[in-house]
Amino acid sequence: MKTTRNTAAKTAVLEIFGKSKTALSHTEIQKQIGDLCDRVTIYRILDRLVNDDIVHKIVNLDGTVKYAKCHHHAQRVHIHNHAHFSCENCLEITCLENVKPSYILPHNYKVNDINFTLSGLCPNCLNSNN
Amino acid sequence: MKTTRNTAAKTAVLEIFGKSKTALSHTEIQKQIGDLCDRVTIYRILDRLVNDDIVHKIVNLDGTVKYAKCHHHAQRVHIHNHAHFSCENCLEITCLENVKPSYILPHNYKVNDINFTLSGLCPNCLNSNN
DNA sequence: ATTTTAAAAGCAACTATGTTGCATTAAAAT
DNA sequence: ATTTTAATGCAACATAGTTGCTTTTAAAAT
16 A cells, blocks of 8 residues: 655645645645745645545636645545635635535436535625725 | 627537537537637637626536536526536536525625536436446 | 628637656655 | 655646737628
8 A cells, every 4th residue: 555755845735734724726835835846746745635635626616726624534435515615806715614505416416526616705805895 | 888799600609509418618619610710719709608698617626617508597697506517427517407505604705606516427327337 | 782890710829737757866664 | 774666856748728919700880
């Protein structure tokens, strides 16, 4: 079985996730990393972290891809069925951990994964009425 | 006010949408269009159709972008809050027009748009047990 | 029917995002 | 200290989408 190593670059990426309250794109991470590692390395680190269920991948309505730390605690079957909120003004994406959609599906569909993204204005941008 | 014109390319694109039961990507449309028009033109036609609420844009879990005809009938406020199903096997995306998620949101969020995508196995692929 | 006008198309160039192959480096087990 | 192989760096490539500018053409005005 494959072991995963703790490298300087991976540690740096995890630290960046730790400090951020919102989801981050590859580009945003790269800006913070600077030249500590190659941009390809960041892609590969993100792949690994997603694979190890340490972060999850979020695809926004506009097609932008972001990543956020997982906050679940060792669930056996792991579906990221919580909602994500994408602010049209500040462009930040936040996980709404406790918002779970309920729905009724037609027969004969087997669901393995769910993406539920809401977009609009976040509390911050709603208050500063612009 | 801007008027929208009926061009040969636009007609062709609409015909392709008419024939398809599933959502289509730019590439899939381009393949069917052949050299009837430039690929940039297809992008611009899709933009216009989305703007005119004739098709809607669907961003899949894997980041692929597809388009599908709208089936609503002249609603004033137009939110595409129906679900989309993305099959992991045949990669087809279908609109589940009648599946609408219900959810409870924290205060101070203003929702303008919703993306609810389910992925797994569609009835076709579920039956042919592979 | 002809002229006018601006929407739409064509084309080339560019940007952004993500991937792959391969040689090199380094984490961690021995 | 040596060994093993995961991880990295780098170059090249692939795909998706955008932009500027000229030309074409749908459709309105004459």
